[in-house]
Amino acid sequence: MKSENVKPITAIVLGAGSRGREAYGVYAEQNPDCINMIAVAEPDDIKRKLFQKSHNISDELAFETWEELLEQGKIADVAFITMGDHMHYKPAMKAMDLGYDLLLEKPIAPTLKECQNLEKKAIEKNCLVQIGHVLRFAPFWKKVKTIIESGRIGDVIHYEHSENVSYWHFGHSFVRGLYKNRETSNPIILAKCCHDLDLMTWYLGKPFEVKSTGSLSFYRPESAPKDSPKRCTDGCPHAETCPWYAPRFYMTGEEMLRIGTETHSRLIRLGTKILMNNRWLGKIIRLFVPAAKTLVNWDRWPVTQMTSDTSPTGKMKALKEGPFGLCIFKCGNDVVDHQVSTFEFDNGVTGVLIMHGMAEHEGRELRIFGTKGTLR
Structure with missing residues (x-):
């Protein structure tokens, strides 16, 4: 109190x-x-x-x-x-x-x-x-720390951590967005994985040897369909099938809403599916719940990183003129889209950190192998 x-x-x-x-x-x-x-x-x-x-x-x-x-x-x-x-x-x-x-x-x-x-x-x-480094204060990661220190899984021998960045998040932040170039932001190991690195050192201490390799393999001009225009707003023939089609993503917030289908609540999953298949319902809900206007016109992150004018007109202007409307394969990005880092610690523990930008669902995966058990 x-x-x-x-x-x-x-x-x-x-x-x-x-x-x-x-x-x-x-x-x-x-x-x-x-x-x-x-x-x-x-x-x-x-x-x-x-x-x-x-x-x-x-x-x-x-x-x-x-x-x-x-x-x-x-x-x-x-x-x-x-x-x-x-x-x-x-x-x-x-x-x-x-x-x-x-x-x-x-x-x-x-x-x-x-x-x-x-x-x-x-x-x-x-x-x-x-x-x-806010994950240190999240209940899940605090619990992992408690289990390791309790000795329930014995002495830690090997640590595996995977940062699975969803295709839409990677496309927004690291291909079209603020973190797409090393010179103007940071290498992606810092820009995206500093939380993961912090957790690893929090649990295991400071490594004495680190090796890392990665490459930009997919989000590059060579991957673009031959008939794709420079911008999604220039009449792209692949608009209906491209997962990174910018107007659908930023105008409707479809990928943001889809997160609701991945929750543990059956009610939220059901409601999200109904809303996504019947977007007109959002206009009705908005009449009774003004805060639900976002269901009709998505005006939160990641749109707020694209433009301060989150009206439909403002968003379309940003897509036509700014970097977020570019074809996902023609953005001038140079950070890697997948990377593997290995670590060796003074106490003999080994660790692996994997990052990639192709996940269907956003999230981290963790496996910690000890002499008495495995935490996963």
């Missing part, structure tokens, strides 16, 4: 995108007795104003750049660094110089040197730096 004498933490947010606004921002809205977000820096006018409205932030504390916000000095307890992966380093260093504790979104930074400098700065300034 929260003590009435404990004041909520105050925070500034540098980056009001999918993490800053739609993850941590939503948490703050739902838990105002724990945290208040009092200032924001975000270059996108629409995103910044949405964040202001959600958290009652005045124009005087809303800025286009992180530099402008940090020029105000230390005005809160914590700084949330939720900008692009390659943009973490400078604002994090500056914020610590001002005395802020940090919530630093993962991955920490794209280079080892920057990570080391951030660690040194945190020690020098006595700042608490919490990295956004």
